[in-house]
Amino acid sequence: MSALIELKNVSKSYGDFKALESVNLEIPPGRIVGLVGPNGAGKTTLLRALTGELDYQGEAKVLGFEPRTHRADLMEKTGVIHDIAVLPSWMKVKELLNFLEGIHPGFHREKAEHFLKATTIPMDKKIKTLSKGMKTQLHLAVTLAADTRLLILDEPTHGLDILFRKQLYTSVLEDYFDEEKSILISTHQIEEVEHILSDVIFINKGKILLYSSLEDLGKRFTQLTVPADQADELRNQLKPMNEYGILGRRVFLLENTDSKALVGLGDTQTPSVADIFVALMGGES
Amino acid sequence: MKPLIVLLKREWLEWQRVIIGTILVITFLNLLMLLSVSRGSDFFHSKLEKDGHILIEDVQFSDEDEEFDVDVRMKGNDVELSIDGDATPRSVEQMLRKVAIPVAFGLRLGMMGTFGFILFLSLFYFSDAIYKERADNSTLFYRSLPVNDHMLLGSKIAAGLIGVIGLTLFLSIEYLAFLRIAIWIMGDPFTSLAGLVLNQISYLRLIWDWFGYLLFAAIHMAPLALFLMLVGTYVKGRPLLVGIGAPILLSISWAIIFQSAALLKTIGRFFWGFNQVIIDQWESIENGLETDGAIYGNFWAYIFNPDTAISVLVSALLYYGIWHVYRKNIPTG
Numbered sequence: 001m002s003a004l005i006e007l008k009n010v011s012k013s014y015g016d017f018k019a020l021e022s023v024n025l026e027i028p029p030g031r032i033v034g035l036v037g038p039n040g041a042g043k044t045t046l047l048r049a050l051t052g053e054l055d056y057q058g059e060a061k062v063l064g065f066e067p068r069t070h071r072a073d074l075m076e077k078t079g080v081i082h083d084i085a086v087l088p089s090w091m092k093v094k095e096l097l098n099f100l101e102g103i104h105p106g107f108h109r110e111k112a113e114h115f116l117k118a119t120t121i122p123m124d125k126k127i128k129t130l131s132k133g134m135k136t137q138l139h140l141a142v143t144l145a146a147d148t149r150l151l152i153l154d155e156p157t158h159g160l161d162i163l164f165r166k167q168l169y170t171s172v173l174e175d176y177f178d179e180e181k182s183i184l185i186s187t188h189q190i191e192e193v194e195h196i197l198s199d200v201i202f203i204n205k206g207k208i209l210l211y212s213s214l215e216d217l218g219k220r221f222t223q224l225t226v227p228a229d230q231a232d233e234l235r236n237q238l239k240p241m242n243e244y245g246i247l248g249r250r251v252f253l254l255e256n257t258d259s260k261a262l263v264g265l266g267d268t269q270t271p272s273v274a275d276i277f278v279a280l281m282g283g284e285s
Numbered sequence: 286m287k288p289l290i291v292l293l294k295r296e297w298l299e300w301q302r303v304i305i306g307t308i309l310v311i312t313f314l315n316l317l318m319l320l321s322v323s324r325g326s327d328f329f330h331s332k333l334e335k336d337g338h339i340l341i342e343d344v345q346f347s348d349e350d351e352e353f354d355v356d357v358r359m360k361g362n363d364v365e366l367s368i369d370g371d372a373t374p375r376s377v378e379q380m381l382r383k384v385a386i387p388v389a390f391g392l393r394l395g396m397m398g399t400f401g402f403i404l405f406l407s408l409f410y411f412s413d414a415i416y417k418e419r420a421d422n423s424t425l426f427y428r429s430l431p432v433n434d435h436m437l438l439g440s441k442i443a444a445g446l447i448g449v450i451g452l453t454l455f456l457s458i459e460y461l462a463f464l465r466i467a468i469w470i471m472g473d474p475f476t477s478l479a480g481l482v483l484n485q486i487s488y489l490r491l492i493w494d495w496f497g498y499l500l501f502a503a504i505h506m507a508p509l510a511l512f513l514m515l516v517g518t519y520v521k522g523r524p525l526l527v528g529i530g531a532p533i534l535l536s537i538s539w540a541i542i543f544q545s546a547a548l549l550k551t552i553g554r555f556f557w558g559f560n561q562v563i564i565d566q567w568e569s570i571e572n573g574l575e576t577d578g579a580i581y582g583n584f585w586a587y588i589f590n591p592d593t594a595i596s597v598l599v600s601a602l603l604y605y606g607i608w609h610v611y612r613k614n615i616p617t618g
Contacts, residue, residue, distance in 0.1 A: 053428055053614065076431035088423040090299055102291035103430055128421075 002064075003028050004150055004182045005050065010058035012045055012206075019045040020056065021206040027199070029149070030179040034193050035186040036277055037203035043186040044083070046203065047154050050184075051080055063149060076106060079143040083155035083186075085135045089128035093121060093138060106147035115141035115175065133164040140168060144176050151176060151183045157192065169196055190274045200273055202280055209280050218270045222259060224252045226266035234265060242279035253279045288432050292440035293447070299417075300410065300444075304452060307406060311399065311456050315463040322467040329475070333359060359475070392464070392486075396457040396495050397563065400502065403453045407445060411510040412525040414441045415607070416517035420617045434608060442604075445510060450499045457495055461488065497584035502559040504593050504600075509556065511603035518610040521617055555592070562587050 005027040012020040019042050027033055037043050048054045050062050052071030060067055065074040087096065093116070100107045116123070119137050127135060136156065143151070151172065157165040173196055177183060185193055190200075200217065202209040212220070221241075226234050231250040235243070240252035253271055254262075262268050297304075333339055338360040345354050353370020415438075418424045427437055468479040516528035536549040562584065587593070 051429065053425070053612075055612075071428070072431050072433040072436075075429055078429075080425075080429040082422075082425050082429075084422055084425075086422045086424075086426040086429075088299075088418075088426065089421040090417075095298055099291060099295055100430075102294070103288050103432060105431065 003061075004063055005184070006059075006061040007050075008059040010046075010049060010056050010060055012042075012049060012054060012056045018206050020049065022058070023206075023208055025201070025208065025211065027182055027184070029182050031198045032177065032183045032185070032196055033199040033201060034190065034197040034273070035184060035201045035203060036188065036190050036273070037186075038188055038281065041188075041204045042206040043188075043203060044154055045206070047080075047152055047184070047186055051075070051078065051152060076104070077148050078150045078152060079146055079148040080152045081136075081139055081143055081154065081156045083158045085132065085139075087127050087135060087139055090126060092124055092126050093130075094123045096127065096138070096142065097123075100142055100146075104146055107142070108145050108147065112142050112145035115144060115171070133160050136160060136164065136168065140171060144171065149181050151181065153183065153185045155186055155188070157187075157189070165192060169193065172196075190277055191272070194273045197273070202277055204281060210276075214273070217273065217276060220256060221271050221276050222254045222257050222262065223269040223271035223275065224254055224262055224266050225249050225269070226252065230266075238265075242275070242282055288436055289440055289443075292432070292436065293444050296440060296444035296448075300448070303406065303410075304448065307403070307452065308456065308459075311402075312459065315460065318463060319467055319470060323470050326471045326475070330472070338365070392461065392491060395460050395464075396453065396498075399456045399460065400449075400453045400499065403449050403456070404502075404506065407449045407510065408513060408525060408529070410445055410448065412513040412517050412528050414445065414514055414517060415611060416520070416524045416617070419518070419615070422616075424611075424614045428614070434612060438604070438608060438611060441514070442511070446503055450496070450503055453499055454492065454496060458492065461491075494584060497588070498562070501562065501584050501587045501593070504588065505559040505596050506556070507596055507600040508603060511600050511607065515603055515607045515610065518607055519615050555595075558592050 003026045005025060007023050007025040010020055010023040011018065023046065035043050035046065045054065049056045049060065050067055052067035052069075052074060055068060062074055063077050067074055091099065097109055097112055100112070101109045116138070119134070119141070121130065121134050121138055121141075127138070130138065140156070153172070157168055160168070169192075172183065185197075187193055194214075197214055199211070199213045201211045224234075224238070224240075225246075226249065228245070228248055228250055231243075234252065235250075238252060238254055238257065241255050242253040244251050249266075253275055259268060329339065338358045340356060340358045343354070343356050347353075353368055355369075356365075356367045358365050358367070415424075418427065428434070465483075468476055468483070471479070512532075513524065513528040516531075517524040520527050532552065536552060539548045540546045
């Protein structure tokens with residue numbers, strides 16, 4: 001099946017500052033991709049380029065559309081949730097549903113009302129009177145109620161408490177995702193989404209450092225925990241990408257190491273995405 | 286077409302309080318007018334009872350062929366026309382028309398006042414149209430919908446245009462209706478006298494004439510409206526203050542630095558244009574009373590002139606600027 005997102009040498013500069021540098025990506029349908037990077041890495045710039053909100057150099061195709069010139073067509077099949085509250089604050093909740101019903105051909109009002117029934121959001125209140133969590137819930141409800149093929153979430157849990165965060169990702173998985181659709185989630189809190197991702201993209205300073213499925217990551221990276229007194233010897237032998245100490249033991253992160261060769265040296269584990277991210281960023285920063 | 290209607294409805298929802306508030310304020314002023322008229326009516330009726338008559342109009346009419354003097358006075362429940370001179374029926378008709386012109390023009394001035402007020406309000410609308418979206422970050426929401434930028438921006442401009450013309454026409458028609466009620470409250474003989482004049486005026490024609498004028502004025506003022514919108518796409522705060530203040534400051538600086546008021550005069554002359562046509566029409570009406578159209582003026586002709594063409598051209602350039610900056614979605618904070 002053809003890719004939902006295809007980027008070839010996409011770059012974006014603000015004066016001398018390169019926000020994106022020759023980004024190449026190909027994301028097929030049926031994937032949940034985490035876009036991970038520190039603050040200022042270029043995550044939001046990349047997402048805004050994908051949704052046609054920014055000019056860029058290079059070639060981009062999202063759902064077969066060039067985002068900048070066919071933004072309206074693209075948005076018919078793409079849902080976007082931003083890191084800040086963007087719903088018109090003066091509208092009432094029911095007015096928002098009426099508005100979307102009229103303007104979005106793929107919007108299903110009953111679906112949105114069904115999602116909202118599970119919340120405490122009042123239909124006749126103005127959006128500006130809702131709490132931050134409610135605004136995100138409302139935005140999520142109306143976004144998931146539209147018939148789209150791609151969902152782009154830009155730091156969707158920013159500023160939300162743990163309950164709302166859990167609910168948000170549960171809703172996305174249960175009410176939206178299937179093998180025809182893809183989800184691109186930007187975050188710098190990788191632990192929060194790691195369990196739902198199928199792929200991960202590491203980005204820093206506008207460059208893609210890594211794009212891999214989680215399955216391949218598990219094969220490529222290994223975490224080895226060794227006694228502190230053997231650390232120096234093993235460090236010279238294994239050349240770990242990164243290491244840290246925990247309860248008097250040393251933890252090595254190893255890349256492309258044969259797991260058979262590690263037998264008897266210590267405890268081996270699949271490292272978390274966060275550990276791999278820290279290791280890779282350490283080399284970049 | 287449906288998205289445009291939905292977007293126009295969105296503008297209505299956002300601005301309905303201002304529109305309804307304006308209608309209520311103007312209606313309140315009209316009601317005050319009725320109260321004053323009612324009190325004035327009592328005064329005139331007591332004067333009529335005391336003096337037996339009231340002189341309403343003393344018209345001297347003269348041209349190469351004839352010269353006469355007409356007094357219009359109220360006597361009892363009747364209106365009395367006394368003609369002193371050699372007047373032909375055609376002249377009497379013209380004389381009545383001459384009395385009707387100021388009334389028709391007075392009605393238009395009422396509409397002008399309303400238009401001026403609505404124009405003032407529309408400055409707030411146009412300066413806030415995009416700025417408010419930027420301030421609450423909803424530009425990002427609207428641009429995540431399957432609607433192109435031209436539709437989003439066009440709906441705002443169209444809503445402003447429809448709002449200014451529609452609200453002015455509505456309030457002007459309301460003013461006309463209140464005027465008729467006021468005349469009815471005055472009672473005879475005032476009602477009969479007013480009828481002599483008002484029966485010559487076709488309300489439909491008058492409203493059509495107003496509509497033509499409003500369309501002309503809207504096109505003429507479009508550069509100002511779009512300039513304010515453009516300012517609203519990039520300033521960090523107070524778009525109206527910046528939009529109005531910056532050109533004035535620039536013009537004054539220009540005048541001081543280059544010792545020339547050319548810029549001030551050019552801007553003034555251009556924006557005075559929508560008012561100048563009223564003055565031109567007033568003069569043409571005073572000088573020639575031969576046709577029916579003279580009572581109402583002919584504003585449709587003004588729509589096709591060089592000034593309007595310049596307005597359209599400048600507006601197109603400003604629109605391009607708005608579109609270009611709008612896509613950048615510059616944050617306010």
